[in-house]
Amino acid sequence: MKYCPRCERTKPLDAFARSRARSTGISPYCKPCYNLVIKENRARNHGSSRNYLLKLRYGITADEADRLLAAQGGICVICLRHPASHTDHDHDTGLVRGMLCFKCNNGLGQFGDEIRRLEEAADYLEGRSSHSRGLWLEFGATVVLGQSRRHLETLRGVKRADHLGSARHYKLRLKYGITEAEADALVEFQRGLCAVCSDREPEHIDHCHDTTAVRGALCLGCNSGMGLLADDPGTLRRAAAYLEGTLVTEVPVAGGGMRLSFTLPDVDPAEVADGGWERVRDADVRHRKAMRDAAWEAEWCFGGPFADPFARALTGGGG
Incomplete structure (x- = not known):
């Protein structure tokens, strides 16, 4: 048991916060009181917890962040659709780049802040990427739809299966209109690499939500990044x-x-x-x-x- 001088109560040791600054390894305050003390200290020394965190993570004050947000008109500078609520910075230099919305901030992270992947994703959505060119040379179209799906199976010598198959086959037919064999053939056609970045193993079938045409097989990062950026070539560029x-x-x-x-x-x-x-x-x-x-x-x-x-x-x- 230990006494907390702030709330003036005696509590079990596991109710107290840990502290590496103390020889005992235990804070003099219980966990609720410790959190209040930390908040009060930050407000006293840094103005507020937000100001403290901004200086700690990005090297700017809350006033500087507010001025930057006002200079942007309050809007996310990438999508121009949503209010900016996240401070974005260069992970190499630590310099603040701008204020972004949640989706754009996370979308950049999914693409690994790689300019080439973003530009290739925009070309991919517009049917102008190297992957699109390969599809056009093989099928005469930049997407996999109709006869081009059956062509994928004939490339592998597999008979088309419309109804029977595994749970994966059922899901692929339901969501994307392709069979399990067609999905595997598409991955083989891409040489086992993501249709956008060509660096990672494709894990997801990507399709146009308007036409339902399959565009390719993507890795998790490219698929998630495009979704966060609304599958919009303009936003990606x-x-x-x-x-x-x-x-x-x-x-x-x-x-x-x-x-x-x-x-x-x-x-x-x-x-x-x-x-x-x-x-x-x-x-x-x-x-x-x-x-x-x-x-x-x-x-x-x-x-x-x-x-x-x-x-x-x-x-x-x-x-």
């Missing part, structure tokens, strides 16, 4: 630019000073009214897609070193 350090910049303000800019065309975050971010986001995505299309067509379609019929077909150029 903004996320890649964010990690590159080209999405969020500072521009001068008339009369002096600087403000943040993170949209194309440039829009002052302070001038965006409530409910106005969707329009700004749509304009940004169209602008970035036009830039991407122009660069992609120049590289793949019109005499570039990688020009081929696949690129011309996707852009309506025939071939």
